[in-house]
Amino acid sequence: xxxxxxxxxxxxxxxxxxxxxxxxxxxxxxxxxxxxxxxxxxxxxxxxxxxxxxxxxxxxxxxxxxxxxxxxxxxxxxxxxxxxxxxxxxxxxxxxxxxxxxxxxxxxxxxxxxxxxxxxxxxxxxxxxxxxxxxxxxxxxxxxxxxxxxxxxxxxxxxxxxxxxxxxxxxxxxxxxxxxxxxxxxxxxxxxxxxxxxxxxxxxxxxxxxxxxxxxxxxxxxxxxxxxxxxx
Numbered sequence: 409x410x411x412x413x414x415x416x417x418x419x420x421x422x423x424x425x426x427x428x429x430x431x432x433x434x435x436x437x438x439x440x441x442x443x444x445x446x447x448x449x450x451x452x453x454x455x456x457x458x459x460x461x462x463x464x465x466x467x468x469x470x471x472x473x474x475x476x477x478x479x480x481x482x483x484x485x486x487x488x489x490x491x492x493x494x495x496x497x498x499x500x501x502x503x504x505x506x507x508x509x510x511x512x513x514x515x516x517x518x519x520x521x522x523x524x525x526x527x528x529x530x531x532x533x534x535x536x537x538x539x540x541x542x543x544x545x546x547x548x549x550x551x552x553x554x555x556x557x558x559x560x561x562x563x564x565x566x567x568x569x570x571x572x573x574x575x576x577x578x579x580x581x582x583x584x585x586x587x588x589x590x591x592x593x594x595x596x597x598x599x600x601x602x603x604x605x606x607x608x609x610x611x612x613x614x615x616x617x618x619x620x621x622x623x624x625x626x627x628x629x630x631x632x633x634x635x636x637x638x639x640x
Contacts, residue, residue, distance in 0.1 A: 413562050415445050422560060423527040427539040429564030435539040439505045442537050450501045457508035463519045485522050492526055495533035502534045510540030521551045528556045
């Protein structure tokens with residue numbers, strides 16, 4: 409299902425996609441899948457999210473691959489607009505993959521949102537896939553302009569803990585049968601314990617009843633002569 413959503417994004421008119429998941433949920437694998445589903449002519453750029461990353465890293469990253477006519481005195485948004493125009497002019501496309509995007513500063517996320525805003529309802533030349541924890545979506549939604557639809561999101565399920573995996577993985581059939589025998593033995597011991605406890609309580613109850621009957625007073629035997637003897 410995640411693969412279908414990813415493929416749909418790569419052929420859509422949306423400039424940004426969010427992949428949300430905790431550590432170990434295969435976010436990195438899904439980013440690699442994006443490369444395999446991408447058009448071969450598309451330039452692939454990668455960025456690792458860090459807290460101290462400055463927004464100017466984005467223009468610098470694009471300048472390594474395209475001769476973008478920008479001035480050092482240009483504002484950040486102006487430089488990003490020039491990059492979009494450059495790719496339109498050269499009829500080229502780019503896929504920017506960012507892992508650990510939740511670690512990026514608000515300034516960097518705002519610059520990414522600006523790239524997305526400038527391509528909404530237009531031909532997309534820079535597609536961005538941001539992978540990170542669940543907090544990423546709230547940051548992006550706060551920065552994204554309300555007049556545009558929020559970026560599509562892929563939410564990955566939490567990974568199965570390793571201790572749970574070990575319960576269902578066995579190195580050999582011998583280990584499997586050993587675990588099965590142990591589990592069967594535990595069931596037998598539990599059943600035997602319940603039987604013994606039940607018998608113990610039954611024995612106590614039965615002994616109490618016998619004791620109660622023995623303790624009851626017996627009726628006295630009559631020593632008076634029978635009526636037949638009295639008549640005689």
